[in-house]
Every structure is written in structure tokens, then in C-alpha cells.
Amino acid sequence: KHLIQVINPNTSVAMTQTIAEAARGVAAPTSEIIAVCPTQGVESIEGHFDEAIAAVGVLEQIKRGKEQGVSGHVIACFGDPGLLAARELAGGPVIGIAEAAMHVATLVATRFSVVTTLPRTVIIARHLLRQYGFEHHCAALHAIDLPVLALEDGTGLAQQKVRERCIQAMKEDNSGAIVLGCGGMANLARELTAELGIPVIDGVTAAVKMVESLIALGLGTSKYGDLAYPNKKPLSGCFDMLS
Numbered sequence: 001k002h003l004i005q006v007i008n009p010n011t012s013v014a015m016t017q018t019i020a021e022a023a024r025g026v027a028a029p030t031s032e033i034i035a036v037c038p039t040q041g042v043e044s045i046e047g048h049f050d051e052a053i054a055a056v057g058v059l060e061q062i063k064r065g066k067e068q069g070v071s072g073h074v075i076a077c078f079g080d081p082g083l084l085a086a087r088e089l090a091g092g093p094v095i096g097i098a099e100a101a102m103h104v105a106t107l108v109a110t111r112f113s114v115v116t117t118l119p120r121t122v123i124i125a126r127h128l129l130r131q132y133g134f135e136h137h138c139a140a141l142h143a144i145d146l147p148v149l150a151l152e153d154g155t156g157l158a159q160q161k162v163r164e165r166c167i168q169a170m171k172e173d174n175s176g177a178i179v180l181g182c183g184g185m186a187n188l189a190r191e192l193t194a195e196l197g198i199p200v201i202d203g204v205t206a207a208v209k210m211v212e213s214l215i216a217l218g219l220g221t222s223k224y225g226d227l228a229y230p231n232k233k234p235l236s237g238c239f240d241m242l243s
């Protein structure tokens, strides 16, 4: 079996569970999902400050995954925090859920819309669209204007807001597909795809299948050039854990 490490970069145990269940729901029989979150950090990631904090926790988990012999890694937050730094550390593939969902959307539609959580996180998704080369594929980005952890409060309100916003986006944007912009939405994609009749794509499940594909192709992260293992140097204070 291949171990695939799925990292929830925030410290919410409930969201880690939601993400783990979605990942296990699509994992191949040859894959074993190890779902983790940082031992310290931020309970939800809703901006640049949170992302900077979360990135250190991602790196710590990547290092642990390597020590456990995992074959690949998923960064299960829609900002893909620490993605390139993680790729320097990792030998196997590292896939972020935003890039995975965006790639999949371009394979099934000519244009897609994004439905995410707080309005302030929309700019992060915009930056990723540019970084990944998908700006011209994304028709629009929408926010349900609820905090990330509203998805785990048990009221179902956030889930209802996501559904309403997806329906509105489908009508307004003339997009062929919708990308769910949060790891905590991972369990909504199948039902919304069936109800709306268009691909509603979750990045957690997309990333798991992409990691499996890269493993099957015998492809890990390139270690030539900028994604080579980091130059060895002393790391002081709390960063010693990354040595």
C-alpha cells in the first residue's frame, strides 16, 4: 500500500475529520490515507497572516510524513499554504487542493467559478489563479461571507449558503463548473454535482487522485533546481523541529 498524507493546515480536529472522510471516500484500495493537522498554529486560515502561520505547521507535517515513509502529500487548505516550501522538503508529490480543483475544473469545462468562505480570502484564490495560469479559466469568485469554522458548527447554515451560492453562480456566471473553495466543503461536492447538474469540484478528493496518479506514474517532486532539498543550515528556536 502507498501511504498518502493529507494535511489539514489548520488545527481544527473536526475539519481534519471532514477532510479525512472525503479523502478516504475516493482513495484507491492501494492507498492508505494518513490525515493530520499541525500540533500548533491557527484554528482556521482566513487570510495572509493565518497562511504564514499555517505554512510552518505544514512543513512540520511534511517532515513527519517523510519520516513515516509516505509516498505523497496533500495540502488541504484552499490557499495551498506552504506549497512550494513543502515541495522543497518532500521527495514525493505535494498537491494543494486549490491547484487540484482548478486543474480538474479546466478538464471538464471551459470556465469555472469559485465559491469560498470569507470575502477576504478571495484575493488569495485570485493570486493562485495567476500563479497556476488559470486566470482566464475563472469566470468569477464568490464568498458565502461566513467564517471557515461555520462549516463545522453543526447548524448546516454554511452548507446551505454554499448550495445557494453555487446555484446563483451557475445562473449568473455561465460557468460550466464550480470549484469549492475550502477544505471544509469537501463533503458537499457529490451532492451539489447531482443537484445542479454541473461538475462541482472539491480539491481534497481531486488532490488525492492526483497524488495517486503521480505515484502510479513514478513521479515525485523534481529535486533539480529550486525544488531541490533546502540547503543545510542551523535553524534556531522553534524552527529547530524542521532541522
Ligand SMILES: NC(=O)NC1=NC(=O)NC1=O
Binding pocket: 010, 043, 044, 045, 046, 076, 077, 078, 079, 116, 117, 118, 121, 148, 181, 182, 183, 184
Ligand atoms: N478559503 C478558505 O476557506 N481556506 C481555508 N481555510 C481553512 O482553514 N481551510 C481552508 O480551506
